[in-house]
Each structure stands twice: as structure tokens, then as C-alpha cells.
Amino acid sequence: MAFETILTETRGPVGLITLNRPKALNALSKQLVTELAAALDAFETDDAIGCIVITGSERAFAAGADIKEMKDKTFVEAFLQNFIGPNDWERVTHTRKPVIAAVAGYALGGGCELAMMCDFILAGDNARFGQPEITIGTIPGSGGTQRLTRFVGKSKAMEMCLTGRQMDAAEAERAGLVSRIIPVADLVEEAVKVATQIANLSRPVVLMAKEAVNRAYETTLAEGVKFERRLFHSSFALEDQKEGMNAFAEKRPPNFKHR
Numbered sequence: 001m002a003f004e005t006i007l008t009e010t011r012g013p014v015g016l017i018t019l020n021r022p023k024a025l026n027a028l029s030k031q032l033v034t035e036l037a038a039a040l041d042a043f044e045t046d047d048a049i050g051c052i053v054i055t056g057s058e059r060a061f062a063a064g065a066d067i068k069e070m071k072d073k074t075f076v077e078a079f080l081q082n083f084i085g086p087n088d089w090e091r092v093t094h095t096r097k098p099v100i101a102a103v104a105g106y107a108l109g110g111g112c113e114l115a116m117m118c119d120f121i122l123a124g125d126n127a128r129f130g131q132p133e134i135t136i137g138t139i140p141g142s143g144g145t146q147r148l149t150r151f152v153g154k155s156k157a158m159e160m161c162l163t164g165r166q167m168d169a170a171e172a173e174r175a176g177l178v179s180r181i182i183p184v185a186d187l188v189e190e191a192v193k194v195a196t197q198i199a200n201l202s203r204p205v206v207l208m209a210k211e212a213v214n215r216a217y218e219t220t221l222a223e224g225v226k227f228e229r230r231l232f233h234s235s236f237a238l239e240d241q242k243e244g245m246n247a248f249a250e251k252r253p254p255n256f257k258h259r
């Protein structure tokens with residue numbers, strides 16, 4: 001597919017999506033969000049792809065929803081169009097294959113929200129995270145008040161949503177928003193390396209692990225542990241479980257077949 005606001009490429013078993021509106025710091029226009037959803041669909045249905053990376057430029061992952069595009073919208077338009085509805089804006093949360101956000105530079109507003117919708121965030125050492133919507137007369141609209149609070153706790157999330165203060169990469173790592181920090185020049189290569197490692201594991205088991213971790217956000221501890229145990233039991237029906245454990249016992253690398 002030909003896209004105008006994103007770039008897509010495959011790196012072995014990894015689908016790499018680069019947000020590409022440099023003049024607008026990758027502001028998330030309707031077109032960009034639609035194209036991102038289409039690219040995710042394409043990688044999701046491509047059997048050769050086992051993991052997806054979303055990145056931006058060194059200057060900006062994304063500086064938020066496109067303010068110029070939405071500034072004149074009326075309430076009725078926003079409401080009737082279901083602006084920022086789940087089908088395109090939240091498409092990444094419906095992706096079953098793992099999605100890594102490789103974030104350099106600004107991840108603000110909808111950009112921070114998009115990163116938080118991914119399965120984990122690798123941050124360049126120049127990354128900056130924030131929910132500045134309050135400073136332009138609105139509030140986060142794509143999960144910022146909810147996901148940020150779950151990531152970093154009420155106090156930090158409340159301060160950031162009420163003031164628009166940005167977190168740098170070091171604070172984001174301390175607060176648990178990002179899994180780790182990488183020198184910005186190496187960020188995409190490292191993200192692709194991690195994604196390749198995931199893609200080369202047993203795909204059904206990777207999907208089970210992702211589902212199980214995500215369940216922690218949606219249910220009680222007791223129900224979550226029960227769900228995890230059922231998935232754990234079902235992994236024993238896979239050839240890949242036999243291969244993985246036999247390979248360990250035989251002191252050789254496993255050869256997963258994704259079944």
C-alpha cells in the first residue's frame with residue numbers, strides 16, 4: 001500500500017512503521033491515523049511478521065493530535081463523528097502481535113497516548129512524555145488520563161494532566177512508563193533487535209503471554225492468575241512447548257514452528 005504520512009518496511013520478521021510528517025512533528029492527523037491502522041492491519045495479517053515496531057523521528061515520536069485540523073470542530077461534529085473513536089485511534093490496542101513503541105523526542109498528547117497503547121515503550125535518551133492538552137483548553141481524549149495513571153500512579157499522572165509538565169526519559173524510566181532507555185542513535189536498531197528476538201519465539205506462546213499480561217489491567221488478581229494458569233496449561237498442547245523444553249534438556253537452541 002502507498003502511504004503518505006507513514007513509512008513501512010519489513011526487517012526480517014519485524015514490521016517497522018515510521019510516522020512521517022516531519023514538518024508537523026508527526027502530529028496525528030486523520031490521514032496518519034487511518035494509514036497507521038491500515039499498516040497495522042497489513043502486518044497483523046502477514047504470517048511472515050511476528051512483531052511490530054512503531055517509531056517516529058529523532059525529534060518527535062508524535063507531538064499529539066493535529067491541533068490545526070481539530071481546532072474548529074464543534075461538539076456536535078466531534079460527537080456524531082465519534083472523533084478519536086476506537087476503530088482507527090485505538091487500532092493498536094486490538095493488535096494481537098506485540099507492538100513496541102520506539103520513542104525519541106516528543107511524545108505529547110495523542111503521541112504519548114499512542115505510545116502507551118503499544119505493548120511496551122523503549123525510550124531514546126532524548127524522549128519527552130507529556131499530556132499538554134490542558135494548556136490548549138481540552139483534556140486527553142485517547143486514554144491519557146487512564147493509561148498514564150495506571151503506568152505512573154495518581155500523583156504524577158494528575159500533576160502531568162493538570163499542568164502539562166513533561167517527563168524526560170530518566171523520569172519516565174524511574175516511574176515505570178518506559179521499559180528502558182537507549183541512546184537515541186541506536187534506538188530503532190535496538191527496537192528491531194528486540195522485536196526480532198520476540199518474533200523468533202513461538203508465536204502462539206508470545207500471543208498468550210501478551211494476552212495474559214494485558215488481563216492484569218482488566219480483572220482481579222485471582223481471576224487474572226486463573227486466566228494465566230489456563231493459558232499456561234494450554235501451552236502444553238503446542239508442539240513448540242515440547243520443542244522448547246526438549247531443546248533445553250538436550251542443550252541445543254529450540255526450533256519453533258509456531259504451532
Ligand SMILES: CCC/C=C/C(=O)SCCNC(=O)CCNC(=O)[C@H](O)C(C)(C)COP(=O)([O-])OP(=O)([O-])OC[C@H]1O[C@@H](n2cnc3c(N)ncnc32)[C@H](O)[C@@H]1OP(=O)([O-])[O-]
Nearest residue numbers: 023024025027063064065066067068108109110132141142
Ligand atoms: C488523541 C486524543 C486527543 C489528543 C489531543 C492532543 O494530542 S492535543 C495536542 C497535544 N500536543 C501539544 O499541545 C503539543 C503541541 N506542540 C508544541 O507544543 C511544540 O510544537 C513542541 C513543544 C512539541 C515543539 O516546539 P518547537 O518550537 O520545537 O517546534 P514548533 O512548535 O515550531 O513545531 C514545528 C511545527 O510542527 C507543528 N506542530 C507541532 N505540534 C503540532 C500539533 N500537535 N498539531 C499540529 N501541528 C503541530 C507546529 O505548528 C510547527 O508547524 P509550523 O508552524 O512550522 O507550520
